[in-house]
Amino acid sequence: MIASTPANDRSPHLHAAAAWRDRARAEWFDVSRYGANALPIGVGGRGDAWYVEGPFGAGVLRHYRRGGLMARLSTRHYLWLGARHARCVREVDLLEALVAAGLPVPAPIAGVWWRDGLLYRAALLMARVPVRADLMSLVHDDVARAPWEAVGATLARFHRFGAHHPDLNARNVLQRTDGGITLIDWDRGTAGHAPGRWCDDEIARLERSLLKYRRHVTPAQMGEGMARLRAAWREAMASDGAAR
Structure with a gap:
C-alpha cells in the first residue's frame, strides 16, 4: 500500500x-x-x-x-x-x-x-547490469558482427509479454558481458498489451535512432542489419516461446 x-x-x-x-x-x-x-x-x-x-x-x-x-x-x-x-x-x-x-x-x-x-x-x-556496450557502439564498431539477431529475439520476448518501451533507442539496448541483451530506461513504460502495430513502431523507432547517429555506417549496411533483426523478431514471435 x-x-x-x-x-x-x-x-x-x-x-x-x-x-x-x-x-x-x-x-x-x-x-x-x-x-x-x-x-x-x-x-x-x-x-x-x-x-x-x-x-x-x-x-x-x-x-x-x-x-x-x-x-x-x-x-x-x-x-x-x-x-x-x-x-x-x-x-x-x-x-x-x-x-x-x-x-x-x-x-x-x-x-x-x-x-x-x-x-x-x-x-x-x-x-547495475554488467555491460559490454550499447547497440549504437556495437554497430559503429562492426556493423556486420553487431548482435542483430539477439536483439530481434529479445524484443520479441518483451512484445510477446506485452511490454511497451516508450523510448526504444540504440542507447537503451545493451549487450551484457555474457552476450545477452538487456533493455533499460523503462520510464513511462507499460505492460499488458496484445502484440500489434505498436511492436513494429517500436522497432522503427530503434532503426531511426541508429540512422540518426550512424556516422560511417551506410544506410545500406544499417538496412541489412535491421533486416536481420526483423527476421529474428518474426521467427521468435511465431515460435512457441521466444529465445532466451
Whole structure:
C-alpha cells in the first residue's frame, strides 16, 4: 500500500521493490554521499545518472529529468497526481513485473519522491547490469558482427509479454558481458498489451535512432542489419516461446 503525502511534506518517500522493502534507505539517493565514487553516466537518456556502490551492491542511481518543451518550465519537477502515479513508483513496479516474467531488465531496488506543493521530484535506484556496450557502439564498431539477431529475439520476448518501451533507442539496448541483451530506461513504460502495430513502431523507432547517429555506417549496411533483426523478431514471435 502506498501512503498519501500532504502537499507541504518535503521529506523523502520511498517505494522499494519487495526484496528491499525493509532495507531501502532514503540516503542512498543522495549523490553527494558517494563523493568521487559516484561515476556519471555520460550517454543515453535525459536523466542525471551515476554508477554507485552501497549496501545494495553495484547500482545505477537516476534522477528523473524532463526533456522537450516542458523542460523550459522545469527540468526536474512533475505535476503531482498521487503516489501511485509518481514516475519512480510506476517504474519500480513495472521492472518488478518484468523481472518476475524472466525478462532482461535491471532489477529495481527502490524509488523515492519529494513533494513540493503541486509538484514533485523523483529518483530511481537499480542494480547495475554488467555491460559490454550499447547497440549504437556495437554497430559503429562492426556493423556486420553487431548482435542483430539477439536483439530481434529479445524484443520479441518483451512484445510477446506485452511490454511497451516508450523510448526504444540504440542507447537503451545493451549487450551484457555474457552476450545477452538487456533493455533499460523503462520510464513511462507499460505492460499488458496484445502484440500489434505498436511492436513494429517500436522497432522503427530503434532503426531511426541508429540512422540518426550512424556516422560511417551506410544506410545500406544499417538496412541489412535491421533486416536481420526483423527476421529474428518474426521467427521468435511465431515460435512457441521466444529465445532466451
